[in-house]
Amino acid sequence: MQSAALKSVLSVDQLPTDYYNILHDLPAPLPPPLDPRTMKPVAPEALLRLFAKECLRQETSTEEFIRIPDEVREAYLRLGRPTPLYRARRLEQKLGTPAKIFFKREDLNPAGSHKPNTAVAQAYYHRQEGTTRLTTETGAGQWGTALALAAALFGIDLTVYMTRSSYEQKPYRKILMEVYGAKVHASPSALTNAGRKYLEKDRAHPGSLGIAISEAVEDCVTHDGTKYSLGSVLNHVLTHQSVVGQEAKLQMDELDEDPDYIVGCIGGGSNFAGLAYPFMRDKLRGKSEADFVAVEPKAVPSTTKGEYRYDYADAAESAPLIKMFTVGHGYQCPPIHAGGLRYHGKAPSMSMLIDRGLMRSVAYDQNDVMAAGILLAQNEGVVAAPESNHAVKAAIDIALECRRRDEAKTILFNLSGHGLLDLQAYQDKISGALVDYAPKDSEVRASLAGLPS
Numbered sequence: 001m002q003s004a005a006l007k008s009v010l011s012v013d014q015l016p017t018d019y020y021n022i023l024h025d026l027p028a029p030l031p032p033p034l035d036p037r038t039m040k041p042v043a044p045e046a047l048l049r050l051f052a053k054e055c056l057r058q059e060t061s062t063e064e065f066i067r068i069p070d071e072v073r074e075a076y077l078r079l080g081r082p083t084p085l086y087r088a089r090r091l092e093q094k095l096g097t098p099a100k101i102f103f104k105r106e107d108l109n110p111a112g113s114h115k116p117n118t119a120v121a122q123a124y125y126h127r128q129e130g131t132t133r134l135t136t137e138t139g140a141g142q143w144g145t146a147l148a149l150a151a152a153l154f155g156i157d158l159t160v161y162m163t164r165s166s167y168e169q170k171p172y173r174k175i176l177m178e179v180y181g182a183k184v185h186a187s188p189s190a191l192t193n194a195g196r197k198y199l200e201k202d203r204a205h206p207g208s209l210g211i212a213i214s215e216a217v218e219d220c221v222t223h224d225g226t227k228y229s230l231g232s233v234l235n236h237v238l239t240h241q242s243v244v245g246q247e248a249k250l251q252m253d254e255l256d257e258d259p260d261y262i263v264g265c266i267g268g269g270s271n272f273a274g275l276a277y278p279f280m281r282d283k284l285r286g287k288s289e290a291d292f293v294a295v296e297p298k299a300v301p302s303t304t305k306g307e308y309r310y311d312y313a314d315a316a317e318s319a320p321l322i323k324m325f326t327v328g329h330g331y332q333c334p335p336i337h338a339g340g341l342r343y344h345g346k347a348p349s350m351s352m353l354i355d356r357g358l359m360r361s362v363a364y365d366q367n368d369v370m371a372a373g374i375l376l377a378q379n380e381g382v383v384a385a386p387e388s389n390h391a392v393k394a395a396i397d398i399a400l401e402c403r404r405r406d407e408a409k410t411i412l413f414n415l416s417g418h419g420l421l422d423l424q425a426y427q428d429k430i431s432g433a434l435v436d437y438a439p440k441d442s443e444v445r446a447s448l449a450g451l452p453s
């Protein structure tokens with residue numbers, strides 16, 4: 001066994017110079033977002049009050065490559081890019097599979113997930129456009145942490161609305177955000193009309209991502225010089241994540257490998273798109289037959305039980321409608337540990353690829369997912385986020401299928417984040433307290449029933 005084949009580390013000058021934009025290669029244009037009041041396509045200018053101008057330009061751009069600004073590349077270097085790609089050799093041996101398993105390490109930066117890839121780009125564009133303050137929402141805290149880090153690097157103030165249940169039960173990411181200088185409020189808060197409405201009914205309201213979004217948007221539009229940032233789902237976010245797959249492609253080439261399976265977990269779709277789309281580019285051009293596998297929790301079965309249709313992007317029905325795979329914006333998401341996989345819909349480009357059979361998806365229970373994470377930890381030493389363990393579980397299942405068929409296939413998955421601030425999920429798995437949740441088909445149908453057709 002040559003040690004070189006266990007790991008690929010790129011040099012500083014191999015950091016990608018451009019983002020890859022899948023909109024250039026999609027089989028059809030994306031259906032436009034619709035204004036919830038008129039049900040007509042949203043004019044991008046209507047969103048200028050919230051988003052950076054350059055992000056909105058990228059949102060609908062069909063140019064294939066978008067240059068990464070020098071200062072953003074510098075920030076990437078500072079945060080550990082290019083990230084290494086590892087081979088899970090001991091895990092392969094443990095499984096007794098002839099398959100090779102590779103994984104891309106997006107867990108090694110100080111924020112602990114892939115999310116800084118877009119956070120630093122967004123913070124940079126905002127600062128270039130004169131923005132001095134940002135607002136955002138966060139559930140479990142990964143996005144808030146990534147944006148707090150990026151805001152610190154680019155000298156922007158940040159206010160984060162964090163769902164009260166996470167704020168109280170998971171204080172460590174809140175502390176991390178504060179270390180980076182962000183102001184963090186438990187949501188619902190008394191600072192906005194949206195928050196006060198819920199607080200009046202229940203002073204200990206646990207909050208939800210939908211409420212936190214409403215608060216962050218209200219705070220943004222009522223304060224001069226303030227803009228807003230989103231960490232997933234939108235096209236420009238997926239484009240920023242393409243640094244992951246571009247690096248992985250170089251690394252697989254250097255190892256003289258070509259993945260047969262490309263695997264990732266999906267919350268809004270950004271980390272998997274980041275890894276997958278530079279490879280999908282080849283498939284869309286007839287140059288690859290790789291199998292793309294998107295992995296979601298059974299508790300939020302957007303692509304495995306939901307429908308591909310227009311749905312509101314937010315629970316309050318005030319954000320635009322997007323054509324996507326969804327379980328319905330009113331779906332009551334069970335309290336699974338993979339907080340980053342609880343969004344009701346999936347990114348529009350990824351939804352189209354799944355709808356057209358260019359990607360497929362699978363769903364798992366959290367007990368099986370955490371068991372996979374423990375197997376990874378005990379064989380490779382890496383403690384992955386509960387979200388990432390969905391990808392680990394799928395990669396293991398494919399490797400076991402390869403053993404049954406005696407096929408020496410190559411599997412590549414994205415390790416989207418570390419689990420060192422999610423140890424309660426591991427504790428619950430080890431103590432036997434972890435509960436599986438899956439909606440009945442009738443519950444999903446009921447959730448979808450009220451959507452506009």
Ligand SMILES: *Cc1c(COP(=O)(O)O)cnc(C)c1O
Nearest residue numbers: 232267268269270271340387417
């Ligand atoms: C946020 C998050 C996800 C889910 O978001 P995507 O946009 O689907 O990538 C997955 N893994 C980790 C570690 C996260 O923090």
